Amino acid sequence: MEMDLDISDEDYVIAMVKQSFPTDPFESRAWMLTAKSLYPANFGVQFQAYRIQKELQANIKGAAKCFSDLIGKFEEKEQLWKEIEAITKALRAEDDDTNRSTEFLCEMFKHMSTDVQHHLLVLTANHCEDTMEHCRLLLLLLQRFPVAISSYASNLVDTLCSAERHCYNTAINNPCRKILVCDLLPLLANEQDLNLDITEKQYYNVLVKAIQFYLYSMGFMQLEEQEDLKIEGAWQKLFTIVEFIGNQLGWDPTIGFSNTNWSKEGFWRKLLAYHRQVPPNFDEKQSCFTIFIFFCYCLDEYNFSTTPECSPGQLPITHVLVEAFLDPTLPVPPVEPKFKRRKNDAAPHPHISVEKPEMKQMINNFFMVVNCFEFIYSTERLKREFKKFCDCLKIDAYLNGFIIDYMVYKGKFDELIAFFEKSNCQVVSKNIRTAHVSYITKNYSACFEQILSILPLLSIRNKGNLSTSLVIGGVRRHLHFLPLTHFAVLQYCVKLLLRCITENLSSTNYNEYAIGSALVLTQLDWPQEDEFVPPIMEKIKLHGSFHFPLFQNYIINIELLEELTYLWTPQGGQITLDIIPHLGQRRIGTRGADKGAKEEIKQAIRRQIARSNEKLDDLLFKFLTHERAQILQTLI
Template sequence: MSDEVWLISRARACMKPTKSDPYAAKAWMITARSLFPNNFSIQFEAYSLEKAGKNVKEAAKLLEEMFVLFPNEPQLWEEIQEILEILQTEMSANSHKNFLTEIFAAVSTPTQCQMLLSVAQKISNTLEQCRLLLLAMRKFPNLVFEHGLKLLDTLQQAELEAKMKYPVNCYRKLFVCDVLPLVLQKVKKPELPAAQIYRWLQMSVEFYIMFVTQSPSFNTSSSNSPELLSPTKLSNRVSIPGLFDKECQVSDPWGSLLKLIILLGQLMDWDVPPDLFSEPREIQYKNIYSMYNRARQSRSPEQTRQVLYTTVVLFLECLYTYVSSVDPQSFLGPSASHTPLVLMEKFENESADEEPQAKKAKVQTESSPTIEGAESISNASRIINSFTTAFKCYELMHSTADLQTEFMKLCEIWHMETWTWMGHFQTDMLIYQGAFADAIAHLQNFSSTIKENMQLRSNLQMACCFYCLQKYSKACELVLNVIKDLPYTHDRPPASNLAETSGAKGRQLWLTKCTESEILPYCIQLLLAALKSKAFSAKGDDTSLGHMIVLLQYDWPKSEALFFEVLKKIKQQNSLVYNMFFNYVINVDILEEIAFLKTLEGGKVNLDILPTSTKVIAQQRTVTRGVNKVVKEDFKLTMVKQMGRSDEPVEKLIRTFLTNERISILKALA
């Protein structure tokens, strides 16, 4: 046994449980280090002894000395590597791991830096090497000048060599979220070709958009707080293979991307306001449009790209905000409990003399419609502004051949055709443009992939489009299907403000929740609008008028004005044949007005509305004298009896009517 080994064994013997004398062990090691200062085993044993005794300063001092004196010892590198690995992970409950980080913190700053760089050079694993260099640059910002650009190249090359098929991978995350911002903040004017910087830009946008739009891969059942259920919060916790949980998190994905765009823009001398993306939507688009006008005047390719990228990023951010509100499950996964939203044509109860709503929608597609949000949507204004801004950006990117070509190139690079969540925006954009036939085709193309929670939305929009194309029968068939699938709550839903005119001229769209209280009034209004178009046309018939009277009970007395138009029509033709009248009409006001029509003051209108037709009664009587008197008595008795039904729930009655008379309704609209 050598002297060195003997001294180490004596020190260890003092630390055995039977003796446990750390002071004696330390004395032996002081002696050993004095006698053999160049022996690594003795120095490492002394370090281990101080580490076991939780002596941070002494352990750090010994570690630093060994790093200088014994730079090639494998055991030392294993120790340093373990410490550096712990530094990259989250704070642990393990006291040993936390103690190792304290030792590293006590090492002098220059040695810390050298340790990080030296270990990074020795590691063969590219990802681990990049991690350590990133850690070094964060702790020692001056290293960014020397290693920043090299690290970006390394990560970019590593992603290519690994043949990563998905942008959200470990290399891209470190590149986009961690290294690139550091480099851009420190290296103001790197000597790089513009193509390289644009490539960084493309990689960054692609990463962030895929990061925020993929469903979370962690279990949310343990916590359902509103904060955790927001789209942005959930997207921060996407799991990325190869990275620690802490590394996978991005505190503010959109904020990080927007800051990155500004930094890259400054690098390329873009004429972009630093606060562009923090302004209200209207100001954001106004600034971009000003840039667009300057680019057109200068005809500079660089300015065109500047407009392209700022517009694309604003478009995608607005698009994400809108789609995450319209279909929360797109990004939050099945755990999302938020109700989908639907954008549809808004119907006003215009008078019979006015041009029908469907024709208005057809001829007014040149001017942009206004969008109104339901009162039940708390952030309706923000959602609507996001949609309209996204639409303007989309139009801007297709306004010139150059912009459109460049945008299509980006679409190919990012494989935008695989972004299924964009389908909702495309449908709504077509409706917004008044391209109803295209909207129907788009909805039908994606009908097989529509999720169950969005089926109601799809049917409503298709019905709305068919109505605007004056295909009333098909529109109402879809509406009747929607109503059939709506749950009956046994309570009268709150009166919809759909019929209230805002005073705005031109087309109006309606953004509302896919709930019974919002959808049922809209469906009934669409049915009324379709029946009205038929009833007041040259081909109008009494069945359409009768069906209207039944439906007008739903939103009484708001629908009173339209009812009086129906009465006016009945008076003009001096008759009404509708034998299912007493099956479904129970509103006292309506019953009184209809009864008044038979009086002398009311015009003595010929009403054939008893369950058994007046003509049939006349045919059944062998003696016709007194038939009219009998009919009058039957009418009075039936009317009195009907008054007693006035307390019946209207919604249930309307639903029964729509179910039982489905064929009659569709036939009337054919």
């Protein structure tokens, strides 16, 4: 290779270094050592020395030394800045990127002196014109050099808050907020005896941002531009930030979240004791923030428990609190433990049931939210601040499910209907509760209309099972966490309608269509509803006949068929059983009856018995939808 004779001595040596490097690295290194000694102030020579060490990737210490020399002498050179940017980029990706070049740069950085490392990061951050990149570099500095926290953390907090305010307006899940909440605050929380130049107002502003961010990540808010943001261990991370900011604000640690043996029940008792004693250093802001955060934690656990985790391939099932039913002939369930009751309760709590014993935590979680909610609403100050929190953090949608359950629990049915009219609620959940309110106010036809609106919404993919807990013994009010599955919702609707028809029947004249409809409805949950059958059979017997044109369409329960057949015999009362439409007005009895008609009755009964294994949910669904007009007539 011919050399240009007009080049400088420095460029000549560099050219020789480059020329010999591919074929003889040792010769190239000799040229390089010579050049470094002869021209210590020449950037091209010194940078080429670094590049050779980097490309060989055999001598990390040598590369680190060369780069350290460059940092101290040639900070204004563009080539050097590109290399600095590559190093800082590698440091940020150290845990995620397994690229060989990234690994080398990270290792090289570790072999620099701490002074050079610190200087490099500060230099890069100050040189960066992009605000977000500047913040990321300062964060990197603080992560690598905790000693720098006292010098740079306050400015970084201020820069992040200012950048969010000017660049992202109302967006919660923005880069500034993520760095502040997920990276910077946890880093600061690990430091002992930290004294930052941050005002009390700014600390509270940061605390609200952290609460809002984590509640957003856990689904508390429903915003127009919702992004999926899942954070592992979100509550514990939020508690850590609350503890840190609380320490900076001088909060009383008595009601802090830092205890490793923390439990909802224990914290609740501690919170009550704290507010009963009202210590001299009582801080109203600490009280409000602590109670609100604890309430949100309990609310989240409650909402999570009402939609339990399901097995792979299955759909999650939501449970809603509904007014359930009583049968005085059944055993009385045990009373809940005393801790669930408040001392000033004038009346006992309703009994609350669940589908399975392992779901009882749902009840405990509900009572914990109830206790917290009632404590908040026990004083005007807490109630006022709570409403401010809800408005600021936009958690109404996440809160609505509990508010509805609470109104059901308290029996505030007028308020519940008013709430439905102004709130956007899940349709099936809303209509189920509205149907029951119509039932208890004896507006039976309105109850049936609500049931009809529910039927098309029944889940086809989530069939579920019939509940065995919708009816209990005793006279104490009964509530139940109803799973929103096909069978459970249909079962609840059928039970409601059955009670509407039988209660209306008892106060009116003999109505054979109402009696027939009631018998059809008892079949779905047989034998749980067999209590309704004896008084119905007694009415039929006293009347002496039973005319129900829809008999062959809908009555297939063997025990009901046996009861009716018995009433048709001389021993049972010898009633007229008019269940075959084409027999018209002919009297079908035993005494002097037409033998052919009698045989038709027997055949009809046999045909019904042969259908006893049909799907009852399909049968009842058909009955409710196809016979709407006739059913409504029984409810007027």
